[in-house]
Amino acid sequence: MDSLVRKIAPADIAGIARAARVLRQGGLVAFPTETVYGLGADATNGQAVAGIFAAKGRPRFNPLIVHVRDLAEAERHARFCDRARELAKRFWPGALTLVLPRATNSLSELVSAGLATVALRVPAHPVAQRLLQETGLPIAAPSANPSGRVSATTALHVAESLEENVDFILDGGPAMLGLESTVLGFEGDEPVLLRPGAITRAEIEAIIGPLQKAGAAIQSPGQLESHYAPSAALRLNALRPEQDESLLGFGPSADAALNLSPGADLKEAAANLFAMLRRLDKNARRIAVMPIPETGLGEAINDRLRRAAAGKRAQE
Numbered sequence: 001m002d003s004l005v006r007k008i009a010p011a012d013i014a015g016i017a018r019a020a021r022v023l024r025q026g027g028l029v030a031f032p033t034e035t036v037y038g039l040g041a042d043a044t045n046g047q048a049v050a051g052i053f054a055a056k057g058r059p060r061f062n063p064l065i066v067h068v069r070d071l072a073e074a075e076r077h078a079r080f081c082d083r084a085r086e087l088a089k090r091f092w093p094g095a096l097t098l099v100l101p102r103a104t105n106s107l108s109e110l111v112s113a114g115l116a117t118v119a120l121r122v123p124a125h126p127v128a129q130r131l132l133q134e135t136g137l138p139i140a141a142p143s144a145n146p147s148g149r150v151s152a153t154t155a156l157h158v159a160e161s162l163e164e165n166v167d168f169i170l171d172g173g174p175a176m177l178g179l180e181s182t183v184l185g186f187e188g189d190e191p192v193l194l195r196p197g198a199i200t201r202a203e204i205e206a207i208i209g210p211l212q213k214a215g216a217a218i219q220s221p222g223q224l225e226s227h228y229a230p231s232a233a234l235r236l237n238a239l240r241p242e243q244d245e246s247l248l249g250f251g252p253s254a255d256a257a258l259n260l261s262p263g264a265d266l267k268e269a270a271a272n273l274f275a276m277l278r279r280l281d282k283n284a285r286r287i288a289v290m291p292i293p294e295t296g297l298g299e300a301i302n303d304r305l306r307r308a309a310a311g312k313r314a315q316e
């Protein structure tokens with residue numbers, strides 16, 4: 001416990017400077033927001049983002065919320081429809097997360113878990129704001145708790161539950177709201193409540209009118225078909241490619257068209273997964289993927305690959 005406490009520092013000028021340094025170097029920093037504590041990483045650095053999934057022990061890649069300084073920065077990363085912009089103007093900074101089409105490749109594909117959308121939020125907490133200013137980076141941050149456990153609302157909770165899996169914890173006192181942000185997406189032009197949260201349905205409806213009932217189909221993007229699925233057939237645990245296959249490598253391979261990680265590093269593989277699948281999908285009808293160990297991040301990588309392969313089989 002003592003060593004854990006040493007990872008915590010008050011969110012003063014020195015603490016924020018240290019947190020910014022860790023983030024720029026690709027490390028993980030837990031920080032307070034007005035909703036709950038977030039487990040942050042540089043959203044432009046795929047390996048840093050992969051570190052979040054490893055630290056949380058997430059068996060799957062659920063897409064993450066990317067925290068940005070203001071609406072102007074958000075508009076560089078995503079395409080806003082009129083209603084999204086109205087909501088942002090009304091509720092940002094604050095506890096509303098908007099899921100919108102990605103505008104550029106400025107962010108790691110892993111933050112979107114392969115989806116064509118990205119979840120964005122401008123946090124209101126002064127410490128989160130100062131961290132965004134100081135780094136100048138978009139910061140990907142899910143709630144700072146191990147997968148399947150409740151969200152952390154104090155620095156000590158983060159330290160207790162994430163143990164050695166976080167590089168640094170900024171203590172800004174208890175999170176004010178203690179409840180996660182409301183997540184809102186759009187199905188075509190229709191606003192859809194994806195996760196109820198700190199901003200109520202009524203507050204949102206007062207601005208943009210009635211919300212669609214949370215559609216079961218996209219409520220849990222980690223599980224369902226709104227996830228990116230390659231149109232090429234996928235064969236897993238392949239040692240070498242068959243005639244018309246492109247091989248996605250892991251570890252040393254002379255035959256790989258692309259390699260998730262020639263050095264068999266799971267973080268690197270996670271960071272490359274969605275971008276490489278997408279690239280192969282453009283050119284190949286069949287993709288073979290080399291075996292990936294079921295340890296650490298390998299579990300989430302294999303989960304994603306298995307579901308991509310099964311989805312394809314179901315369509316055929």
Ligand code: TXA
Binds near residue numbers: 181
């Ligand atoms: O209050 C909060 O939102 C906190 C603080 C740290 O900002 N963050 C948080 O993140 O709760 P997380 O990762 O625990 O929850 C993110 C939610 C998940 O339900 C995820 O499925 C959804 O947002 N989400 C993220 N990206 C999405 C996307 N592209 N499409 C649909 N849902 C998405």
Ligand code: MG
Binds near residue numbers: 143151
């Ligand atoms: Mg969470």
